[in-house]
Amino acid sequence: MIEYIQSALLIIAAFLMIVSAIGLLSLSKDTKHIVYARIHIVGLFDIACIIAMIGLGQYLLAGIYFILAPFTAHAIANAYWKKEDKEINVDLMTVEEEVDENHPFIHPKAKIQALESENSEKLKVDERFSVTTIEIDEGE
Amino acid sequence: MDILFISKYIVLIALVIMMLAALRASAYKSTSMGLLGSSVVVTAFAVGLLVVGGQYNIQFYRDISLALIFFGFVGTIAFAVTLGGEDK
Numbered sequence: 001m002i003e004y005i006q007s008a009l010l011i012i013a014a015f016l017m018i019v020s021a022i023g024l025l026s027l028s029k030d031t032k033h034i035v036y037a038r039i040h041i042v043g044l045f046d047i048a049c050i051i052a053m054i055g056l057g058q059y060l061l062a063g064i065y066f067i068l069a070p071f072t073a074h075a076i077a078n079a080y081w082k083k084e085d086k087e088i089n090v091d092l093m094t095v096e097e098e099v100d101e102n103h104p105f106i107h108p109k110a111k112i113q114a115l116e117s118e119n120s121e122k123l124k125v126d127e128r129f130s131v132t133t134i135e136i137d138e139g140e
Numbered sequence: 141m142d143i144l145f146i147s148k149y150i151v152l153i154a155l156v157i158m159m160l161a162a163l164r165a166s167a168y169k170s171t172s173m174g175l176l177g178s179s180v181v182v183t184a185f186a187v188g189l190l191v192v193g194g195q196y197n198i199q200f201y202r203d204i205s206l207a208l209i210f211f212g213f214v215g216t217i218a219f220a221v222t223l224g225g226e227d228k
Contacts, residue, residue: 003144010147014154021154021161035172038165042180045158049187052151056194061206065183068213072179075220080172082224 009055016048035080039073046073148191155184155191175219182212 023041027034046069053062099108159181166177186208193201 003142007143007147010144010151014147014150017151017154017158021158024158024161024165029168034168035170035176038173039176042176045180046183049183052187053190055147055151056190058190058202058205061190061202061209064206065209068209072213072216072220075217076172076176076179079175079220079224080170084170084172 006055006057009051013048013052013055016044016051020045020048035085036077039077043069043073145195148195152188152191155188159184171223172220175216175223179212179216182208186212 020041023044024038027037027041031037046065050062050066050069053059053065099106101108162177162180162184166174166181168174186205189201189205189208193199193205
């Protein structure tokens with residue numbers, strides 16, 4: 001009976017490995033964020049390896065790999081994000097803002113900044129606002 | 141033929157396919173993909189050693205497999221930290 005369970009686990013593991021191999025190869029090179037997608041697929045392969053280890057009776061090794069595998073995936077993703085992804089996709093760091101120009105309450109950030117800047121045309125023209133400073137002498 | 145014997149060989153074939161896929165994927169331009177591919181190849185090789193060692197009753201294959209998994213992990217983490225650089 002145990003032999004059948006072991007065989008079933010190994011066949012499931014083999015099936016998952018082949019699925020992950022197909023997934024790894026079938027992703028197009030031009031896909032956006034392909035490295036993260038491939039790291040995700042390798043996660044499936046890791047689980048397939050763990051199932052295979054359980055099927056082979058190596059429970060301790062399976063437990064160790066179950067703990068270590070996510071650290072590996074995270075380290076690779078983190079390294080890619082910190083170094084290469086920021087260099088290749090520079091526009092990742094800029095957030096696109098879609099605000100309707102005619103909206104009564106919500107205004108684009110750039111428009112507000114232009115209005116608030118010291119060189120703003122509107123502030124120069126508009127003389128209703130004035131800035132005064134009061135000097136307080138503590139000696140008096 | 142024993143079903144366990146057949147399933148072990150099916151796993152070995154799947155591992156070889158996965159190794160080839162990982163090698164192909166590691167040829168991608170990014171260094172991280174090379175790191176990922178090498179990590180997959182090392183893991184696949186370790187599991188393959190486990191299968192062969194269990195089939196032909198070779199005890200030290202299990203120790204080699206444990207060493208590969210553990211030191212493969214350490215190497216991947218070390219290389220990833222070096223690749224990522226310091227926090228700004």
